[in-house]
Amino acid sequence: MCPVALTDTVTVSYTASLESGELIEKKDEKNPVTVSIGSGVLCKAVEACLFGMEPGQSRVIRVEPEDAYGLHHRELVQCIPLEHFQDRLNPKPGMVLSLTMDRDGTEHKVPATVTEVHNNAITVDYNHPLAGRVIVYEVTLVSINS
Numbered sequence: 001m002c003p004v005a006l007t008d009t010v011t012v013s014y015t016a017s018l019e020s021g022e023l024i025e026k027k028d029e030k031n032p033v034t035v036s037i038g039s040g041v042l043c044k045a046v047e048a049c050l051f052g053m054e055p056g057q058s059r060v061i062r063v064e065p066e067d068a069y070g071l072h073h074r075e076l077v078q079c080i081p082l083e084h085f086q087d088r089l090n091p092k093p094g095m096v097l098s099l100t101m102d103r104d105g106t107e108h109k110v111p112a113t114v115t116e117v118h119n120n121a122i123t124v125d126y127n128h129p130l131a132g133r134v135i136v137y138e139v140t141l142v143s144i145n146s
Helices: 044-050
Strands: 009-018 021-028 031-034 058-064 076-083 097-104 106-117 121-126 135-144
Touching: 009 044, 044 058, 044 135
Parallel strands: none
Antiparallel strands: 009 021, 009 031, 009 135, 058 135, 076 121, 097 106, 106 121
């Protein structure tokens, strides 16, 4: 059989973990994922590792933050006065809030993770929770479905 090429549709199983070993996502042999190369379902680095593989082969790849969920941007961490919430909620670290932000004159709802709660304010992080983190993928090519 020919190895994976640019126009193929493939079925893969994989685990995605942090360097510490903490599991992020798993698609095992019982629940693999079928994707067209270039579709963007898998991150580009994972798709690229599939090229040249044949069914049954496995690879471990380390995906740097800029190729995964992006770098962590300090300017996306903000302190918000608790009065902003007018006693509508009791924020706790780890909560994900849907907050309104203005971008170029248009309001957008965006997720923000509460990282700290102070007496009069909370600190929120608008970065993706995995921003700045290296992701380790263990990928097995199950089949090529050309």
